Amino acid sequence: MTDSVEALQAALQQKEREVAELRCRLSAVHHSAAGAVSDAALGSDAAGGSDAAGGSDAADGVTVVASGSDTSTQGCPHSGSCSAATLSHGEVLRYSRQLILPELGMGGQRLLKASRVLVVGAGGLGCPAAQYLTAAGVGTLGLLDYDVVESTNLHRQILHTEERIGVHKAKSAAAALRSLNSQVDVHVHDLVLDSGTALDVIAGYDLILDCTDNVATRYLLNDACVLSKKPLVSGAALRLEGQLTVYNFKGGPCYRCLFPSPPPHETVTNCSDGGVLGVIPGIIGSLQALEAIKMIAGIGEPLSGKLLVFDGYSTCFRTVKLRPRQPSCAVCGDVPTVTRLVDYVQFCGGRPASDKDSDLHLLSPEHRMSVIEYSELLKTGEPHVLVDVREPVELSICGFSHALNIPLRELDKPESVSAITAALEARASARVVCLCRRGNDSQRAVLKLKVALKDSTEVLVQDVAGGLTRWAELVDNSMPVY
Numbered sequence: 424m425t426d427s428v429e430a431l432q433a434a435l436q437q438k439e440r441e442v443a444e445l446r447c448r449l450s451a452v453h454h455s456a457a458g459a460v461s462d463a464a465l466g467s468d469a470a471g472g473s474d475a476a477g478g479s480d481a482a483d484g485v486t487v488v489a490s491g492s493d494t495s496t497q498g499c500p501h502s503g504s505c506s507a508a509t510l511s512h513g514e515v516l517r518y519s520r521q522l523i524l525p526e527l528g529m530g531g532q533r534l535l536k537a538s539r540v541l542v543v544g545a546g547g548l549g550c551p552a553a554q555y556l557t558a559a560g561v562g563t564l565g566l567l568d569y570d571v572v573e574s575t576n577l578h579r580q581i582l583h584t585e586e587r588i589g590v591h592k593a594k595s596a597a598a599a600l601r602s603l604n605s606q607v608d609v610h611v612h613d614l615v616l617d618s619g620t621a622l623d624v625i626a627g628y629d630l631i632l633d634c635t636d637n638v639a640t641r642y643l644l645n646d647a648c649v650l651s652k653k654p655l656v657s658g659a660a661l662r663l664e665g666q667l668t669v670y671n672f673k674g675g676p677c678y679r680c681l682f683p684s685p686p687p688h689e690t691v692t693n694c695s696d697g698g699v700l701g702v703i704p705g706i707i708g709s710l711q712a713l714e715a716i717k718m719i720a721g722i723g724e725p726l727s728g729k730l731l732v733f734d735g736y737s738t739c740f741r742t743v744k745l746r747p748r749q750p751s752c753a754v755c756g757d758v759p760t761v762t763r764l765v766d767y768v769q770f771c772g773g774r775p776a777s778d779k780d781s782d783l784h785l786l787s788p789e790h791r792m793s794v795i796e797y798s799e800l801l802k803t804g805e806p807h808v809l810v811d812v813r814e815p816v817e818l819s820i821c822g823f824s825h826a827l828n829i830p831l832r833e834l835d836k837p838e839s840v841s842a843i844t845a846a847l848e849a850r851a852s853a854r855v856v857c858l859c860r861r862g863n864d865s866q867r868a869v870l871k872l873k874v875a876l877k878d879s880t881e882v883l884v885q886d887v888a889g890g891l892t893r894w895a896e897l898v899d900n901s902m903p904v905y
């Protein structure tokens with residue numbers, strides 16, 4: 424066994440020579456205090472660490488320590504004291520299928536071993552990303568999440584298990600990763616990433632993966648990475664589509680360069696409302712791991728200044744060029760105004776740094792009824808028109824057969840209003856009751872209908888507070904919850 428490993432090692436040394444130049448360039452990730460892969464580090468002069476152009480470029484402040492020209496020590500540009508300079512025979516064997524790649528080689532594998540990667544969000548994206556990074560042999564992997572595993576996570580958050588429902592996600596994922604690769608130092612950060620915690624946590628890592636699901640955290644991570652001069656691999660997945668890009672790398676744009684202000688609330692949909700096919704975050708999370716490995720090992724072209732868009736309907740990848748770093752950017756621009764972390768929930772108009780549904784309170788009490796009141800209404804048989812404003816696909820899960828289904832997005836169309844007024848007339852009623860899954864869209868529906876039915880001032884429009892979820896909880900627990 425030892426002989427075969429040694430033979431393999433000899434072959435690998437040959438491969439190493441072919442990637443010696445790459446390895447020199449890689450020294451930046453390992454040695455820089457900030458851990459950023461930058462123009463200064465990767466550009467023209469790995470040995471000297473020349474300054475990058477542009478005062479606020481992500482490259483600034485990166486100290487290149489390695490003597491990049493010294494490639495004689497097994498191809499590793501690190502000094503002899505470097506803990507990453509050696510791979511055990513077991514490690515050589517374990518990673519042999521990837522380290523015989525000329526693009527990676529022994530030097531690249533050592534860089535992976537020396538790297539410290541933080542995965543923020545141990546959900547749909549974070550699970551596959553962390554799994555591949557761990558399997559690939561990163562030295563230190565941080566997992567950060569505040570939430571616990573739920574059954575609705577399991578179709579896509581593949582590190583979690585039925586037994587670990589209710590367990591903190593970072594701990595659950597860490598357990599899976601440790602059994603996958605015990606050589607990786609897995610760190611658990613069981614906390615909410617916010618302005619108070621972000622810089623401290625990030626300080627312990629070279630490269631960050633944004634695997635979260637909300638806009639406030641995206642801005643927070645972006646700013647924290649710009650301020651800490653670290654690249655950020657950003658992924659997103661919804662329904663059958665996914666997106667991927669790398670921010671703050673080699674003078675490329677940051678998230679704020681592209682989105683100086685947060686998108687309007689109503690344009691943001693999460694997996695819980697919009698749905699997601701489990702394999703889509705699997706694909707995007709895996710690609711996040713690929714980008715991270717590439718940046719650590721200096722392979723190929725990281726996806727900086729470009730956005731990869733994956734369309735699962737046609738199984739088609741497209742790459743879109745993004746606008747470059749903006750000199751006017753508030754955080755990475757020439758004269759930054761964001762020089763420390765701010766209140767990102769406030770910046771995002773009060774939208775919480777989680778995708779958990781917050782209960783809306785849009786209606787006055789006379790326009791709301793509880794599920795108990797609605798069950799009483801049904802018992803009395805009082806005529807009314809129940810409008811279920813969910814999407815058609817949801818009707819097959821559960822609902823009331825006597826409801827009129829008009830999705831919220833179609834509620835103000837003239838034909839929808841006609842259908843409701845016709846139903847009111849047919850039932851000799853002046854009462855419309857709106858219903859949805861959890862009681863937020865039903866409130867929006869009431870507001871829309873009050874406007875659409877303004878000519879029928881005598882019609883009372885109400886919603887069922889808490890929707891079908893509350894109905895299942897308090898009235899009929901044979902109704903499925905989703």
Ligand SMILES: Nc1ncnc2c1ncn2[C@@H]1O[C@H](COP(=O)(O)OP(=O)(O)OP(=O)(O)O)[C@@H](O)[C@H]1O
Nearest residue numbers: 544546547568569570615616635636640694695776
């Ligand atoms: N600021 C934050 N700090 C820590 N973890 C965060 C933060 N923002 C988001 N996350 C985590 O990122 C993960 C995102 O993953 P994903 O959207 O797949 O999961 P989810 O929120 O569990 O899904 P669902 O929408 O079905 O409830 C979640 O586990 C969430 O807890």
Ligand SMILES: [Zn+2]
Nearest residue numbers: 677680752755
């Ligand atoms: Zn920017």
